[in-house]
Amino acid sequence: MQKRLTVTPERCSGCRTCEIACSIKHFNVINPKKSAIRVMVLYPNPIIRMPVMCSQCRIPKCAEVCPRGAIKTDEKGVVFIHAEECVGCQMCVKACPFGAIYLHEDLDTPFKCDLCGGDPECVKACANGALHFVPEHIFGQDHRMSNVLSYTKMKEIEYTLHGEKKQLRYTEIGDHKNDK
């Protein structure tokens, strides 16, 4: 089963603990500039915080442009930069549509998210539940659910249980058979 890293940006507090955890795991130092996940903070307009990291693309643009073929996808779908074949030309950095490949002056080769071998540190470090590591087939589940919950033809019955006001919501076959 392939799992992917995914983000709920509206839950991100911008604390960047994920960046610290990533740099410790990969380089054994604390340095947010050596993290393969970066939290982008935009304010005051628009207001958004968005952690950015590699999506492990099925057709990786980074691999396509690599002149040495140093970027390969392993059997678990993780895209790796093989340092020993890399010449440090930075083509992959420019090619990534998400800006999710990084450089640092201390390092000879670019670096990116490798999912920590299947147990991503950033997910564990996130105190606000903004980062998730989940099987691919459940992607979009939240969207599907919120779409269903906002269905406009939902009806309501209000009732009281143990003194508490409650609601039952449902849909019903009506006379609007021709609704599209």
Place this chain on the structure above:
Amino acid sequence: MTNKSGYFWKILNIDATTGKAIAKPIDEAFAEKYIGGRGFNAKFVYDNLKKHGKINPLGPENLIAISPGPLCGLYIPSSSKTSLAAISPATGTYGDSSVGGSFGVELRQAGYDGLTITGRAPQLSYLWIDNDQVSLIPFPKIKGKTALEAERMVKEHIGDHAVSVAVIGPSGENLVKYACINCDWGRNAGRTGMGAILGSKNIKAIAVRGSCDLPVFDLKRLVEVSQKAYDYLRNHDMLTFWQHVGLMSVIDYANTHGFLPTNNFRDGTFSKVNKINADEMIAQGHKINDTACFACPMSCGNVCVVKNGKYAGAAVEGPEYETTAMFGSNLGIDDFSAVIKANQLCDELGIDTISAGNLIGVLMEGYQTGLLTLKDLDNKPIEWGNSEAVFDLLHKISSREGIGDVMAEGALGLIKKYPKLERIISHVKGLEQSAYDGRGALSMALSYGTSDIGAHHTRAWTIGRELEEGENWTHEQQAELVIYHQTLRPLFDMLGVCRLPWIELGLDEHCYAEMYSAVTGKKATLDDLLERSKHIYNLTRTIGIEHGLTSKDDLMPPRMTKDPVQSGKLAGRKIDPTDYKKLLDIYYQKRGWDKNGVPPKEKY
């Protein structure tokens, strides 16, 4: 070679007059004695005072020191704090402030343990620290821009939206004595007028970008200790609640206990509190996001917006308790969206919300009780709850227009021009009192009175504990608690971490000593560190004494001693000056200060 020593051993010294930047070395003995952050700053401010004898706070000779501590930026809950200190234009003596966000993290990553600025730039400029490349860049077209607009302009000018920027608004440029410094869009070094000092140096902003590894002696050990702290906080029953409402929860707490400043500290309960509390914030859908400082799991910050009504479109990182109390109940404003709007205005204009809310309250009461005339107010009446008049005043303070020009001088300036107002201003040493009514608990009054910067609550916040369990406390116990807080809380500012994990969720303070040892490689217990913090408190006190403060300046203002709280649990309470003086004497004694409050001569 990897640096594992806990420090970068360099302080960046900027002379704004010449634009010269020198990285001055510090040695091991210095780092051990002063730790960092507030400790370093106090020493730099003291040395500068010794060099000049007397300092005009807004003169080129004043030195502003900005230092994150040695734990700042690390894998430690809320390792986000940077301290700023200088001779304050508000009080004329030692002043400091601290800020979260990530400015200090970036400054450390640029390779410095601190930054000092003296002089005055010939043109309005911004300071650009890009690792070891440092330059003072003239940028006259930034003049008069609001803080957030200026931050955007600096980032654009540099061409990097990810740099960290500390910036002043127009109030700082106009030397408003409680102008703040806004960092990373919405985190403010609010108190004691640090923004005015940057303004006096003709420096509109400081932008930093760094890429160095942060020095840690034993990373494995640090991660071990910190992981325990993170696990403790993340498993805490109150964490979710805390993330959900943060410091806004204090509004109801303060109102219930009767110390929520209301109508210029005349009262301690607000009848319309449910229009400005956390429930209202959530129910009206104002809160759209959590926001956190660097490395903090608690995300006490709220991002609030106004979705409809006359203030639609107002948005702010905040408001938190202080701002809501000072602009809500203290001004009789019962509309949370007006508080959001006021907070946004203060951030944009670069004014401290506590001082501004306090002084506007004084103006409202002064006008309504006849101490001020309509003419004094530029013919614009100002009644309790009139939010439009408040916004108008904020603009006038920032641009020093009419009555705003007097208010921009702070409590002392206002008293100088209108001596009768002294009767109703809550301040100590010229710093306007923050949003906890000192009449509620004698230890809280002592905390305000003996705080080295004036009536601010960060040094010791004892009111909650005294009201909950201190009914039969002796003066000795009160003094001891204040001293313990005044020693431990500043230690957080020396280390570069936030105190909230400890004070709010009960994280054991001893873990910070273990973290310090892991980071610096120097074994130290909490008691060792507290000893050093005490030394710094004596130092900042000494700066005050050398700048002319006496034990009279530790006394309570008339509002606290003459006017009883009008309603609520504390109704009828006021500070008895004789009782307070007794407590003060015991406090001096326990501190080892003489009867005039002068600390023993030590070598600093």
